[in-house]
Amino acid sequence: MFLIEAGADVQGIGTETPLALAATDGLTDILKCLVEAGADPNARDGFGFTPIENAARYSRREDVEMLFPVTAHIPGVCDWSVDGIISYANSKPALKGEDMYKVMLANLKFQGHEAVKNKDYLSAEVYTEAIDLDPDDATLFSNRSLCRLRLGNGKKALTDAVACKSMRPGWSKACYREGAAQMLLKDYEKACGAFLDGLKLEPENVEIESALW
Incomplete structure (x- = not known):
């Protein structure tokens, strides 16, 4: 009280x-x-x-x-x-073991998705809870990087982007996340390099090309 x-x-x-x-x-x-x-x-x-x-x-x-x-x-x-x-x-039957894990993870992902859709980036930190359950899912790090970028936290956004890229080095979105974080940190040379890496992986990606220019 x-x-x-x-x-x-x-x-x-x-x-x-x-x-x-x-x-x-x-x-x-x-x-x-x-x-x-x-x-x-x-x-x-x-x-x-x-x-x-x-x-x-x-x-x-x-x-x-x-x-x-x-x-x-x-x-x-x-x-x-x-x-x-x-x-x-x-x-309702009680959730046990693997079922409990799957339900919790799926619900956290859904809540994160809804929060991002509604631009409620602070609530989208539920991705942190999801990562605790599944630390090998690169998509979760990508999504949390986006949220932290929107909240103005370039350092943490970059940390997540680098983690995402190390898990999926062939994923253009990971490069884009890294470039966006470097832009926020005003390290334009590294941002340019990240965007170029992304374009090499996906030459037709308009979003990455626009960010590079």
Whole structure:
């Protein structure tokens, strides 16, 4: 409560939001404070669950009742009521092992994609969580490089671009990401070199050619 009154961010960054954690852990008083402070009740965690679904999975009726008026209808829940949500959540099989990993990774990628589409680059840092799960996916580093570029962090954008390029040296987009980061850092000679590398790999790429010029 004191942190909220002091202006703390109730939304959080990524999938482990304060509201998601409070709903999962059954912290009813904190949950109430966060809801009243305007925390997003429809934000999904790494597994794709909303706070009300997490509360319902543990049959925490009081928490479900608190979240129900502020939560948007969840597709697939035929009986949109407190009892209906609890029944729906309890009918879902528990995720285990490899299935849990796949669902979490797919949901993080989806959230990152949606954030980028909406130009919400700060929230797109969910790519960091995705990279923790799959550190060998060059696409994730490319996407995070883009987000960090849009946020004005050239050094971190370049680090991701270089990592992406080392994983997929034959991918023109990796060269483009590196060049864009070098441009932000005002190292135009290296940027030119990166763009040239990209054009050698994909001579018809208009985006890279435009960036080079």
